Amino acid sequence: MxxxxxxxxxxxxxxxxxxxxxxxxxxxxxxxxxxxxxxxxxxxxxxxxxxxxxxxxxxxxxxxxxxxxxxxxxxxxxxxxxxxxxxxxxxxTSTDYRNSPASPQGAIIAPFDKLDAPxxxxxxxxxxxxxxxxxSKLMRSAFFFWGVVILGLHIHAETNPMLPQCLVQVHPWGVSKPACSLVLLNCLADDTDGEQEHVASQWSQFDSNSVRCLLVRNCPRFEMPSTLASFESLNTLKAYNTTIIKWEDDAAFTQRSHPNMQGAMFMRVNLTNGELPPGLQSSNFPPSLNMIGFVVSNLRVLPDDLHLKWPRYSAIHFDTTQFTEFPEPLWKIRPTILIMSYNPIESVPKELFELEAMWYLDLAGTKLSALPDDVAVLVNPLVGVNLGGTNISSFPSWIDPWLKRMANPFSPPLAAAGTPYCLQREQIFSGTRTKFLATTSSTGVSALMNSSEANRAFLANTVNCQPSFLYRYALAFEDTFQTL
Structure with missing residues (x-):
């Protein structure tokens, strides 16, 4: 036994x-x-x-x-x-050997050396x-008691009630409240506007240390409660189709309250006066929160000292927001990925192309008509730039070393679909045009403006004239399972 x-x-x-x-x-x-x-x-x-x-x-x-x-x-x-x-x-085996007869009957199949046996x-x-x-009765009793304790903890964890706001419920030991990894606040289903009291009541019904992801949907007047500061295991916050009218310092993202925070995404979210709320401007902002995005929002301005609060080398998505000028704090944050597509900005600073850690930049759909002239030779790990849908028709010479380094017939590094440049290039490739429009630049023009037959392969391997959505947030997919 x-x-x-x-x-x-x-x-x-x-x-x-x-x-x-x-x-x-x-x-x-x-x-x-x-x-x-x-x-x-x-x-x-x-x-x-x-x-x-x-x-x-x-x-x-x-x-x-x-x-x-x-x-x-x-x-x-x-x-x-x-x-x-x-x-x-x-x-x-040793006992059987000692009890066996001295002269066993039958044939010996293999020799047995007694010296090898224990x-x-x-x-x-x-x-x-x-x-x-x-x-040992004591040992058996200890193991039995330990088994009873484990069984009791399992039973207690399983008896916690299910909550409708818990999309993924977990069952940790020793927790008196229901535990949720994924929590949903849907103001449309709850018949509320997102008042602070209602939200705090909803979020106080479950164990705060178990929350990993928090979803807020369809709240026309959302007020962030101070309860958010108790979610120490929070990893991700996503808000959808919501207007945030109040998010004060007592509910701010901080290193102390949210040491595991990694991402905050706001889709179809409007803010008071188009400004970041205080809850996203803490001086003790979590350094691990390095993916922040607003997709389709009225966000139009950033505080001047934001680069002193948000972590460096973040991935920042400001897609279809309302910036009319490029915010200076953005390049000072030195992002690794920057999505600024479909913002009505007309120019960008040269420092944006000189960042040592930048590896993808999306300026598609903006009102850009030219790139800066006085940019130093690109030495960053940049792997792609998207200028699709802009008014750019020519390129300066400083971009050539990067294009020659990154040229790839399967994945050209420069996306420019829908630009005057791509229109001219397609006409040149089809034979209806012989050269690009004449342009002037203080630093010289790029090899991209050379329409000779010998340069056609370079043009095809460096510029992609098909629409590119690389690293964009999949808002259309989000819309398919969100309730508008």
């Missing part, structure tokens, strides 16, 4: 440490695109899938030394059990040790 118990313990350890993570890996492997090196990009916009994946990746991956130590318990337990099982089987003293010690351990 002791051997059977040890075998069951080994199987449980194996299932816990290997079986469950392996099943999760298999489920995700079926969706993973090995050619693209990623899941379907739209998966990352599905809130339930995203939160479930974050929870399950914690099971698959080792994220800390404490996590490693916890998992080592199962491995060490399994090794100890295997060693004990080996001792039991060796003892049993000595009687060793077998006796193993038997005595295991018998004492198995018969």
């Amino acid at each position: 002791h051997l059977v118990a040890l075998l069951c313990d080994c199987l449980l350890d194996l299932v816990t440490s290997v079986g469950i993570p392996l099943l999760l890996v298999i489920s995700y492997a079926q969706e993973f695109d090995t050619k693209a090196g990623n899941f379907n990009v739209l998966r990352w916009f599905q809130d339930r899938w995203l939160v479930n994946s974050m929870n399950e990746f914690n099971i698959i991956l080792i994220l800390s030394w404490g996590d490693l130590a916890t998992r080592m318990v199962f491995a060490v337990s399994m090794l100890i059990n295997l060693t004990t099982m080996e001792g039991l089987m060796s003892a049993a 000595g009687p003293g060793h077998a006796h010690n193993v038997v005595v040790w295991t018998d004492r351990l198995a018969s």
